[in-house]
Amino acid sequence: DAKTTQPNSMESNEEEPVHLPCNHSTISGTDYIHWYRQLPSQGPEYVIHGLTSNVNNRMASLAIAEDRKSSTLILHRATLRDAAVYYCILRDRESSYGKLTFGQGTILTVHP
C-alpha cells in the first residue's frame, strides 16, 4: 500500500489558519486522499477526501498538488475544538472494502 508521511506535531493559535501537510510520493493513479481526525479518547471523524482537484466542505479544504505527490489540509480558522490528531490516508479504488491504513498522524495543538 502506498504510504503517507506527516509531521508528528504542529501548533496553531486560535482563529488563525492551519495548513497540515501530507506527502505521498508513491501514490497511484487510483488512490483517493482521505483525511480523518481523532479527538482524545474518541473514534476518528471523517474530514474530507479528494482525487485530483481541490475540495472544500464545511469543515476544511483539501489542496492537492498537481503531481498528486503531496496534499495539504487547510483549516481556515482554527478553534480549540480542532485540537486533535489528523490522519492523511490513501484509499485504493481497487480495494473492494473500506480498509483505512492509519499512520501516526499529526497532533495539532491550538493555543487560545
Add this chain to the structure above:
Amino acid sequence: DGGITQSPKYLFRKEGQNVTLSCEQNLNHDAMYWYRQDPGQGLRLIYYSQIVNDFQKGDIAEGYSVSREKKESFPLTVTSAQKNPTAFYLCASSKTSGVTGELFFGEGSRLTVL
C-alpha cells in the same frame, strides 16, 4: 439520532477469559469494521464485513472472532488466544465498501487485561 453505539466503554478482564465487545449501528450501513488502537499509534484493521453473514480478516485477526447475523450488529470477541489484548477498540460502518464511502466510528471500547 443515527450513529454507532459501542459497549461497554471500559472493560477489565482477567487473563485467559474471552470477552465480547458490542457494536450496533442504526445508519442502515452495509459495511462494518473493527479496528484496534494502541497508545500513540494509528488504527489497525481486525475484521470487516461487507454484508450480513459474511466477514473477512483484516491485518491483525489472530486471537479475535466476529459474527454478522444482523445488518445492524457486528460483535467482536477477544479470545484468550490474543496475546496482548489491552487496547482501544473501535467499530466503524460505511454505507458502501467503496473507496469514497465515509467511515463512521463509534466512541470506542477500552479493554484492560489484568
